[in-house]
Amino acid sequence: xxxxxxxxxxxxxxxxxxxxxxxxxxxxxxxxxxxxxxxxxxxxxxxxxxxxxxxxxxxxxxxxxxxxxxxxxxxxxxxxxxxxxxxxxxxxx
Amino acid sequence: xxxxxxxxxxxxxxxxxxxxxxxxxxxxxxxxxxxxxxxxxxxxxxxxxxxxxxxxxxxxxxxxxxxxxxxxxxxxxxxxxxxxxxxxxxxxxxxxxxxxxxxxxxxxxxxxxxxxxxxxxxxxxxxxxxxxxxxxxxxxxxxxxxxxxxxxxxxxxxxxxxxxxxxxxxxxxxxxxxxxxxx
Numbered sequence: 082x083x084x085x086x087x088x089x090x091x092x093x094x095x096x097x098x099x100x101x102x103x104x105x106x107x108x109x110x111x112x113x114x115x116x117x118x119x120x121x122x123x124x125x126x127x128x129x130x131x132x133x134x135x136x137x138x139x140x141x142x143x144x145x146x147x148x149x150x151x152x153x154x155x156x157x158x159x160x161x162x163x164x165x166x167x168x169x170x171x172x173x174x
Numbered sequence: 175x176x177x178x179x180x181x182x183x184x185x186x187x188x189x190x191x192x193x194x195x196x197x198x199x200x201x202x203x204x205x206x207x208x209x210x211x212x213x214x215x216x217x218x219x220x221x222x223x224x225x226x227x228x229x230x231x232x233x234x235x236x237x238x239x240x241x242x243x244x245x246x247x248x249x250x251x252x253x254x255x256x257x258x259x260x261x262x263x264x265x266x267x268x269x270x271x272x273x274x275x276x277x278x279x280x281x282x283x284x285x286x287x288x289x290x291x292x293x294x295x296x297x298x299x300x301x302x303x304x305x306x307x308x309x310x311x312x313x314x315x316x317x318x319x320x321x322x323x324x325x326x327x328x329x330x331x332x333x334x335x336x337x338x339x340x341x342x343x344x345x346x347x348x349x350x351x352x353x354x355x356x357x
Contacts, residue, residue, distance in 0.1 A: 091181045098185060101205060102192040114204045118234070121211040125218050128178070140223055144214070147235040151207050158200070158242040 083131040090127065094120045107159050111152065118148030179219055186212045197252045203241035210234040220282070 094117060101113035122141040129137025189209045196202045210233025217226030280287035297310060297318075307313040315323050 087178060091178065091185070094185055095188075098188060098192070098208065101201070101208065102196070104198075104201065107200065110201050110204055114208055117208050118211055121215050124178075124215055128219055137218065137223070140218065140227065143227070144211070144230050147230050148211070150235050151238045154239040154242055155204055158246065 083127055086127050087124065087131065090120050090124045094124070111155055111159065114155070115148065115152045118144070118151070122148070176219075179216060182212055182216050182219070186216070197254075198250065199245055199252055200242075200250050202252075203238060203245060206241065207234045207238040210237070 097113045097117045097120060101110050101117065104110055122144045125144065126138050126141040129135050129141070186209060189205055189212060193202050193205045193209065196205065210229055213233065214226040214230040217223070217229055280289075284290075297314065301310050301313045302308060305313055305317050307317065
């Protein structure tokens with residue numbers, strides 16, 4: 082069953098990569114990349130159970146954090162065009 | 175090679191080809207994050223969880239942010255350039271040389287590899303009775319090469335202090351900006 086799950090995850094990874102490559106909008110790509118990160122986490126978790134090392138689950142959870150940070154940075158860039166300044170605040174003052 | 179790792183390698187190859195073909199640099203920066211996550215997944219499957227963690231934190235986390243920071247200072251689209259032959263020849267030649275170099279390496283997981291017969295048997299046999307630490311990797315890192323680890327910790331501490339000083343002067347400047355907002 083773990084093998085079937087792993088196959089499904091890898092197929093989903095291919096689909097997500099295709100969506101990230103085709104686009105067409107930025108948000109399709111952001112969603113695809115975020116989903117790809119989630120699939121990596123799932124793959125590591127399932128592989129951990131498959132090889133009898135459920136400790137990898139902890140590792141997978143930390144990957145989720147890394148993925149989340151990257152997604153936040155990408156979203157911020159897509160919204161404001163930069164990472165450091167808050168342009169809305171500068172406009173108000 | 176097990177089928178999952180083969181599939182991940184194929185995904186990695188597809189990802190880097192897509193990155194090289196994309197003209198939108200914003201999308202390319204995001205896709206490099208995918209490539210790093212794939213490499214990290216491969217490292218995990220090869221039991222190198224510490225390397226994998228570094229790859230995920232640096233490749234997918236920090237370097238994506240750094241790429242985006244650089245992009246905010248430059249253009250978002252790659253300039254149209256004619257396809258040139260010389261760069262691809264150099265890349266293919268370098269890759270071929272690297273693959274040729276791996277032919278002399280022992281196979282992955284080969285129990286007869288030299289590195290498994292140099293120090294590892296002694297360490298496995300004697301670590302516990304010598305210094306009474308059950309985990310051999312921890313014993314090597316914290317005791318046998320303790321000075322090396324200490325040096326690494328000093329380097330990381332120095333880098334952290336430098337970044338803290340650059341970002342906020344250890345809280346001094348944050349206090350100043352706070353009073354500005356109040357006034």
